[in-house]
Amino acid sequence: MSEILTLLDDPAADQERLALAGTLGVAVGVRVVGGAELIARPGTVARALAHLVADRPVAAVILPAGLFGAEVGSLLALVLGSAVITDVIAIGRDLTATKAIMAGTARSRARVSASPAIFTVQAGIDVAPSGAPAEVVEIAPDSAEISEARVEVKGVAERTALGNRPDLLSANIIVSAGRGAGPDLSAIEELADALGAAVGGSRAAVDAGWVDPSLQVGQTGKTVSPKLYVAAGISGAIQHQAGMRGSALIVAVNEDPDAPIFEVADLGIVGDLAEVLPAAAAAVRGL
Amino acid sequence: MKIIVLVKYVPDIEAGYRFNSARRLDRTGEGLLNQLDEYPLEEARRLALELGAEVVALTMGPDEAEEAARRALQMGADRAVHVLDDALEGSDAVATSLVLAAAIGALGGADLILCGAGSADSTTSLIPVQLAARLQIPALTGAASLTVSNQVATIRRDQDTRSLELTAPLPALVSVTDKANEPAYPSAKAVMLARKKPVAVLDLEELEVDPAAVGPGAAKVTVMEIEPVPPRAGGQVLEADSDDVVAAFVSLLQANALI
Ligand SMILES: Cc1cc2nc3c(=O)[nH]c(=O)nc-3n(C[C@H](O)[C@H](O)[C@H](O)COP(=O)(O)OP(=O)(O)OC[C@H]3O[C@@H](n4cnc5c(N)ncnc54)[C@H](O)[C@@H]3O)c2cc1C
Ligand SMILES: Cc1cc2nc3c(=O)[nH]c(=O)nc-3n(C[C@H](O)[C@H](O)[C@H](O)COP(=O)(O)OP(=O)(O)OC[C@H]3O[C@@H](n4cnc5c(N)ncnc54)[C@H](O)[C@@H]3O)c2cc1C
Numbered sequence: 255m256s257e258i259l260t261l262l263d264d265p266a267a268d269q270e271r272l273a274l275a276g277t278l279g280v281a282v283g284v285r286v287v288g289g290a291e292l293i294a295r296p297g298t299v300a301r302a303l304a305h306l307v308a309d310r311p312v313a314a315v316i317l318p319a320g321l322f323g324a325e326v327g328s329l330l331a332l333v334l335g336s337a338v339i340t341d342v343i344a345i346g347r348d349l350t351a352t353k354a355i356m357a358g359t360a361r362s363r364a365r366v367s368a369s370p371a372i373f374t375v376q377a378g379i380d381v382a383p384s385g386a387p388a389e390v391v392e393i394a395p396d397s398a399e400i401s402e403a404r405v406e407v408k409g410v411a412e413r414t415a416l417g418n419r420p421d422l423l424s425a426n427i428i429v430s431a432g433r434g435a436g437p438d439l440s441a442i443e444e445l446a447d448a449l450g451a452a453v454g455g456s457r458a459a460v461d462a463g464w465v466d467p468s469l470q471v472g473q474t475g476k477t478v479s480p481k482l483y484v485a486a487g488i489s490g491a492i493q494h495q496a497g498m499r500g501s502a503l504i505v506a507v508n509e510d511p512d513a514p515i516f517e518v519a520d521l522g523i524v525g526d527l528a529e530v531l532p533a534a535a536a537a538v539r540g541l
Numbered sequence: 542m543k544i545i546v547l548v549k550y551v552p553d554i555e556a557g558y559r560f561n562s563a564r565r566l567d568r569t570g571e572g573l574l575n576q577l578d579e580y581p582l583e584e585a586r587r588l589a590l591e592l593g594a595e596v597v598a599l600t601m602g603p604d605e606a607e608e609a610a611r612r613a614l615q616m617g618a619d620r621a622v623h624v625l626d627d628a629l630e631g632s633d634a635v636a637t638s639l640v641l642a643a644a645i646g647a648l649g650g651a652d653l654i655l656c657g658a659g660s661a662d663s664t665t666s667l668i669p670v671q672l673a674a675r676l677q678i679p680a681l682t683g684a685a686s687l688t689v690s691n692q693v694a695t696i697r698r699d700q701d702t703r704s705l706e707l708t709a710p711l712p713a714l715v716s717v718t719d720k721a722n723e724p725a726y727p728s729a730k731a732v733m734l735a736r737k738k739p740v741a742v743l744d745l746e747e748l749e750v751d752p753a754a755v756g757p758g759a760a761k762v763t764v765m766e767i768e769p770v771p772p773r774a775g776g777q778v779l780e781a782d783s784d785d786v787v788a789a790f791v792s793l794l795q796a797n798a799l800i
Contacts, residue, residue, distance in 0.1 A: 293698065294681075294707055297674055321658075321666055321683050328634065328667040329674055337633055337761035340665045350765060356662060357554050362564075363766040404679040404713075408695070409706035427799060449800070457719070467685070467720065468701040474577070474658065474719050482799055492555055499773060503797060505790065511778070518773040521793055525781020537787045538800060 256313035257282045259306060259370075261299075261326065262390070263318045266424055267377035271316050273384040274375065278345060279313050283390040291398075294405040296325035298395040304333045306391065307370055314349055314371045323374040331372055338372035339364055341477070343379055357473060357496040377423040378479055413466060416452075422469055425452035427482045430498070431465055433458035434487025434508065434527060439465075441531040442486060448535040454478065456488045472497035486527045490515025507531065542594035544585045545651040547641065547668075548578040548613045550606035551661045558662075563757065564764040565631045566662060568603045574612040575662075579724035581655035581717040584687050586617035586725075588653070592689060595619050597648060601629060601640055607740060614735035615727040622648060626744040631757035638671035640755060643748040645676060653694065654714040658683065669716040679709035685720035 258275035262268045262285045275281035284306065286292060286299055303315060303326070315330065317323035319341050327338035342351040350365045351373055366372065397403075422428060429446040431439055436459060446453050455465030457472060471478055473493040483501035488494060490506070490513055498504070499518055506519035507527045516522040523530050552558040552572045559567040585596045598613035600606045601624040610621035624644050632640070645654065654676070656669040666682075673680035681687075684696035685704075694715055695708045727735070745752050753759065779786050794800045 290703075290705060293700070293705060296670055324666045325670040325682065328665075328671050331635060331667075331761075332638075332671055332674060335761075337635065338665075338667065339762060340663075340667065354770070355767070356552075356558060358770065359554065360767055360769050362764055362768075364762050364764040366761055367763050368761045401673065401677050401679045405681060405707055405709045407705055408708050411704045411706075413699075413703055449794075461720075467699045473661070473664065481797065482794070499770075503793065504773070505793065507781075516778055517775045519778070520773075520776035521789060522776065522778035523781050523786050523790070524778060525786070530781050530786065533787050534790050537791050538794070541791070541800060 255280050256311050258314045258316060259284050259303065259312055260316045260388070261286070261303070261318060261323065264377070266421070267318060269383065270377065270379055270381055271318070271375050272388045273381045274345060274379060275316055276384040276386060276388070277381070278347060278349065281384070281388040283388050285390055285392045287392055287394040290410050291407045293322060294407065295395065295398050295402050296322060297329045297402050298398045300326050300329035300333055301399065302393040302395045303330055306393065307334065312370045314373065317372065317374045319374045319376040327372045327374050334370070336368040336370060336372055337366045338374065339366060340374045342373045342375045345373060345375070354477070354500070357492050358499045376477060413468070419446065420450070420452045422452045422454055422476055422478055425480050427451035427484070428454045428478060428480045429484045429486065430454040430456065430471055430488060431459045431486060432456040432488030433462065435459060436462055436464040441528050445484065445531045445535045448538040456494050485515050485519070486531060488515055489513045490518065542592055542653070543651040544588060544594050544596045544653045544655060545645060545648060546578070546581050546585045546596060546598050546613065546618060547654070547656045548582065548598050548600045548609050549575040549657070549660045550600060550602040550609035551575045554661060560767050563631070564767050565757070568630070569605055572605055572608065574609040575657055575660045577657035577659055577661065577719060579616065580719050580721050581657055582613055582616040582618065583722045583724040584717050585655055587722070588689055589617065597622060597651070599641065599644055599648070600624070601637065601644070603630070610740050611735060614738040615732050616724065617731070618738070620738055621740045623740055623742050624744070624748065625742050626752070628745055628752035628756045631760060632755045633760035633762050634665060634667035634671060635761070636755040636759050638668050638675055640745070640748065640750055641668070642672055642675035643750050644743060647743065647748055650676070650712065652711045653689065654712070656714065656716040658716050658718040669714060673714040676714070678712050678714055680714045680716070681707050681709050682716040684715050684717045687715055687717060687721060
């Protein structure tokens, strides 16, 4: 049976992607060994993957969504004469892939007409966990490609965005802050604490420095699909909606009754979030 | 110094868009310069002031893509090049990077090639690294900031739990994100000056690219179905000063087993 190579990069999402791979063939995990400089070596990683593909019966390669995965896929496609479909949310047994397009206003089903097919797959996809432990192969790209070797890592600054809050991509509930929620985010944090929710933000909240860049929701941030998304002080620009319109439920708190966010909200609350959120938090704590 | 900025013409998603019967995006409708390409244009404008440089905007797309080139000229590019050829419609990423690399070659290369972080229609982010690989130059991608000095480019790249400082010697390609700057709105004077700036048109023959290597025939992604996502039905909207607000929120949580 054909193998589905799955590049490992983050424990929670790896399990989902391996489970997805298992529905398509024999899941084989690939772990790349290396330091911080790997981020600047997608071509070197792609070449190492291409060697594996040459030696094994590989039908598809699954990569993590995001810039690094897209770049590895892009260069693997170039090397293998194949193509990559990015930001996939589902793959059928016939290797047709579904993704959101046009800022989340449409969906496409597409396939790669070359072998192996290459996909980058989003975290938080809908797939039944697989019990079967997958084979894991380690690759250690030793010598970087000539042009990639010229990129040097000069500094690494660790940032801790999460504290003890759940991760944005796996959280059941996200409370998200917009320009109307700052600079003091205590109302957002109070509701998030009461609900055990993750905190996210609009680009405006990130640009203002209130929310870490890794927690931005939208076209140039994360695409999330929690069970509940609370948008507080967020107007609902199309670039923001692109990242959150797949949420099961949306609650919006905004003092402007004409804010576009209300068009997509299951429950809209017109008012000052500094009053509404603490009152809601108190009610939740009192349950 | 010479800087080439890659700019794409994309449909205006908010104004509505169409896919044709071959399930390809109709690129002749209402469109605009890809907004994510304003950030590399702004970086180029700043670097040109700082270091002295010629800025060339390069676009590949249908007739209408000239609009993206014009906008780039308003935003500070000195001249523009438009790769226009009927054979290009329906090209995938591999073909697009092939053509863009050939065009950069025809322009005699550059010290710095700046791209956007993705395009509003597909946002695949596949092009920048393919282009750098074809040109055999280093790529610094996802730049949240960019500086250039002594023939070395330095960027900050933000990952989820860390920020990296990456450097590469010129010539290099850099993809610039929307965290890097705030693009200045072009002044009336800049708009006027832009009318006099040249837009050169090149076709595949002039680039010596085989038409069989591009377009739908060469594309290895086959789109089988495109379906609009039904708009979300807006729900209940309540005024916060009514007593029901907190009760409505709590009952929504309970009904959906969220607490
Ligand atoms: C290429 C590109 C990519 C982008 N990518 C993203 C992205 O990934 N994510 C993203 O979010 N945006 C993105 N944007 C930006 C987007 O267009 C909007 O500018 C942004 O989402 C606005 O953020 P906001 O809703 O927080 O702020 P605003 O639009 O300023 O809205 C603030 C809202 O808060 C309300 N408000 C103010 N005070 C209160 C209060 N006390 N109580 C209740 N409500 C209050 C106001 O009524 C208003 O509706 C992108 C833009 C571009 C051009
Ligand atoms: C809805 C939709 C989904 C698609 N999904 C896929 C897919 O999953 N896989 C795939 O291989 N193809 C896909 N395509 C095709 C894709 O749009 C083309 O391959 C395109 O040529 C390159 O991809 P991009 O626009 O996503 O570029 P990106 O790599 O996202 O763009 C990055 C930067 O490259 C530069 N750039 C890109 N295109 C041009 C251009 N024409 N002229 C000048 N500069 C440019 C710009 O600076 C831009 O900011 C899709 C197309 C559509 C319409």
